Amino acid sequence: MKLRTYTMFALLTSILLLVGCSETQSSTNDQEETEQTTEAKMISHLKGETEIPENVEKVVALRPSYFDHLLTIGVKPAGVTAQAQYGGDYIPYLSDQLQGAEIVGSAAEVNLEKILEINPDLILVDDYTASQVYEDLEKIAPTIVLGASSDEERNDPDFWQQDLMKIAKIFDKEDLAKQKIANLEEKVAKANEKISNMDDNELAFLRIREKLIQIYPETTHPMVSMLYHDLGFEPADLTAPKERGDLSMEVIPELGADHIFLQVDSSGGPENYSSIQDSNLWKGLEAVENENVLKTDFWIYKAWGAIGRAQMIDEAMEYVNE
Secondary structure, three states: OHHHHHHHHHHHHHHHHHHHHHHHHHHHHHHHHHHHHHHOEEEEEOOEEEEEOOOOOOEEEOOHHHHHHHHHOOOOOOEEOOEHHHOOEOOHHHHHHHOOOEEOEOOOOEOHHHHHHHOOOEEEEEHHHHHHHHHHHHHHOOEEEEOOOOHHHHOOOOOHHHHHHHHHHHOOOHHHHHHHHHHHHHHHHHHHHHHOOOOOOEEEEEEEOOOOEEEOOOOOOHHHHHHHHHOOOEEOOOOOOOOOEEEOHHHHHHOOOOEEEEEEOOOOHHHHHHHHHOOHHHHOOHHHHOOOEEEOOOHHHHOOOHHHHHHHHHHHHHHHOO
């Protein structure tokens, strides 16, 4: 009887120990799951909040400025949109760094099948493209919709930094992004010291389109804000404070610019620019007579990212120092 009692006691003790170990293991697993849940990144964006994988390895970006942001923090996108006006290829100023990235259509016509083939961990998209295909993109991978949520943000020349920092947060590279911004600000300060002290520094930025000459305003675009407020050029006479305007050849003599920077659109722009250059009204401009005309490359796009902006400063300083 004593032996049986002892055996039952030992068996009961073993069962209790096993249950205790099981509960301890379960508690440990629950704790680990809670910690993993806590570590998961929740990213706020224009469509709400999206949980993203802890380690994002393959990202598809559907806007050129996002390519710039990713490359700024040392991340090469797996898929990018092409630029139709540049022959359906990579945007030129980043083309060397984007080699090997899959082209997944354009912002106007995203190729969902191509994105599906990449099997990305994350998709970055702007609100324009998202308005057409967000639900489809969400079925493929977590999708973050970047961009401004108000006119105030949209007109903020430094808003691009917010998108850069949000992308940097995804990859735990916020310190690197801040350093890149600081490096850029130092570059701007050195350029401003030179440009703002020039005697003749009135500038007009023109865009030559197929049938139009447009003059960009003093604000509301990061490119012109950089030119007029960061680098220290003064806006020429026909430069409006906020609105981009169309210029006829008749008013060209009123431009009042010491310097003309211009971008020629690839579609129809070269033909129009050739015609403009043949005009005596154009030839009579002081900036043209003094050969103070800089034909820029993609500055309207470059202004939205740190890599592009650094290239803009280099090109402006090369022009100033000639």
